[in-house]
Amino acid sequence: MVLLGKVALGIAGTALAGLGLICSEGMIEVNVVEKQPEVHHVYVLAPAMLVPIATHLVPSRKLGRASAEIRPWMPTIRAALEQLRAGEDLTLVELREPGQHVLVAKSGGSVVVDVTDKDDIVHVSAPIRAIESTVEQVAAASSETQD
Amino acid sequence: MQKAMRAIGVCCVLALTISNLAVTAMAAPTERYIHIKVNDSSKGESVNVNLPLSMAAAILPTVNKGTLHNGHVTIGAADFNGVDVRAILQAIRTAPDNEFVTVKEKDQDVRVAKSNGDLIVHVLDKSKDGEKVDVTIPMKVVDALFSTAKENELDLAAAVRALSDAGDAVLVTVQDATEHVRIWIDSHSSAE
Numbered sequence: 582m583v584l585l586g587k588v589a590l591g592i593a594g595t596a597l598a599g600l601g602l603i604c605s606e607g608m609i610e611v612n613v614v615e616k617q618p619e620v621h622h623v624y625v626l627a628p629a630m631l632v633p634i635a636t637h638l639v640p641s642r643k644l645g646r647a648s649a650e651i652r653p654w655m656p657t658i659r660a661a662l663e664q665l666r667a668g669e670d671l672t673l674v675e676l677r678e679p680g681q682h683v684l685v686a687k688s689g690g691s692v693v694v695d696v697t698d699k700d701d702i703v704h705v706s707a708p709i710r711a712i713e714s715t716v717e718q719v720a721a722a723s724s725e726t727q728d
Numbered sequence: 729m730q731k732a733m734r735a736i737g738v739c740c741v742l743a744l745t746i747s748n749l750a751v752t753a754m755a756a757p758t759e760r761y762i763h764i765k766v767n768d769s770s771k772g773e774s775v776n777v778n779l780p781l782s783m784a785a786a787i788l789p790t791v792n793k794g795t796l797h798n799g800h801v802t803i804g805a806a807d808f809n810g811v812d813v814r815a816i817l818q819a820i821r822t823a824p825d826n827e828f829v830t831v832k833e834k835d836q837d838v839r840v841a842k843s844n845g846d847l848i849v850h851v852l853d854k855s856k857d858g859e860k861v862d863v864t865i866p867m868k869v870v871d872a873l874f875s876t877a878k879e880n881e882l883d884l885a886a887a888v889r890a891l892s893d894a895g896d897a898v899l900v901t902v903q904d905a906t907e908h909v910r911i912w913i914d915s916h917s918s919a920e
Contacts, residue, residue: 671778
């Protein structure tokens with residue numbers, strides 16, 4: 582009985598440590614509400630670490646075109662993300678027009694994009710570290726294109 | 729003896745706290761932001777952009793596309809129309825505060841002046857929209873812009889760095905019948 586308890590404790594501890602590791606880069610949140618013609622609601626909350634891992638699993642030749650296009654801009658992207666990560670929370674861009682509101686902000690280590698218009702509400706939040714890892718993965722992929 | 733030890737201990741803690749505060753204050757200079765706000769009342773549209781100047785200064789040297797390279801922008805000789813801009817700037821820099829150009833036409837007023845270390849350009853279009861443009865650029869920024877050795881280049885990165893050191897300032901306002909554009913620098917992360 583004691584042995585079983587120790588095994589269970591070990592499994593629970595490992596699971597908890599794994600969960601902590603997976604969630605260590607924060608969470609990606611996607612919330613989409615379609616208002617018309619019917620109301621649809623999609624909500625995804627996933628560990629941000631899964632995105633670079635998933636990108637790593639994609640055959641590099643499939644990412645060739647994106648890789649070739651993004652590579653010349655990598656120094657700019659790296660500089661921007663580094664500065665964004667180091668800086669305080671702020672609204673980067675806000676656009677308002679009748680029936681539409683777009684907001685791009687940095688909030689608590691994440692980039693947040695909110696779009697609200699008459700048909701949809703979209704909210705995306707992604708940790709900057711996960712964006713960095715993913716972009717680096719894409720840039721490192723082979724540039725042999727596969728269309 | 730015990731009192732003396734206690735007093736020394738308190739002094740040490742105080743000294744450490746003060747030195748820590750001083751190091752923190754020196755290590756973290758206040759971030760400065762460039763804000764762009766566009767309002768179009770006829771369409772009910774508004775756009776706000778807030779960008780830390782440190783980010784702009786870090787990004788600019790990494791962009792190599794078109795006429796922009798390593799924080800410099802190349803300008804064709806034709807854009808200067810044969811005018812020696814550096815010589816004019818040198819003359820303005822050394823001159824006292826003054827109005828350099830005043831043009832009053834039927835449709836337009838133009839004024840170029842130097843005041844309190846700022847270069848000021850004011851344009852008023854008297855046509856039906858009544859567009860009014862005010863540009864105020866610190867001379868330090870203008871100097872930085874033309875600090876590159878090449879004749880046909882402007883040093884944008886140096887200008888951004890100079891802007892970081894300048895005080896709070898409204899750089900550009902454009903106002904017509906329906907639209908209002910404002911570009912300014914301050915140490916607030918939001919435009920409000």
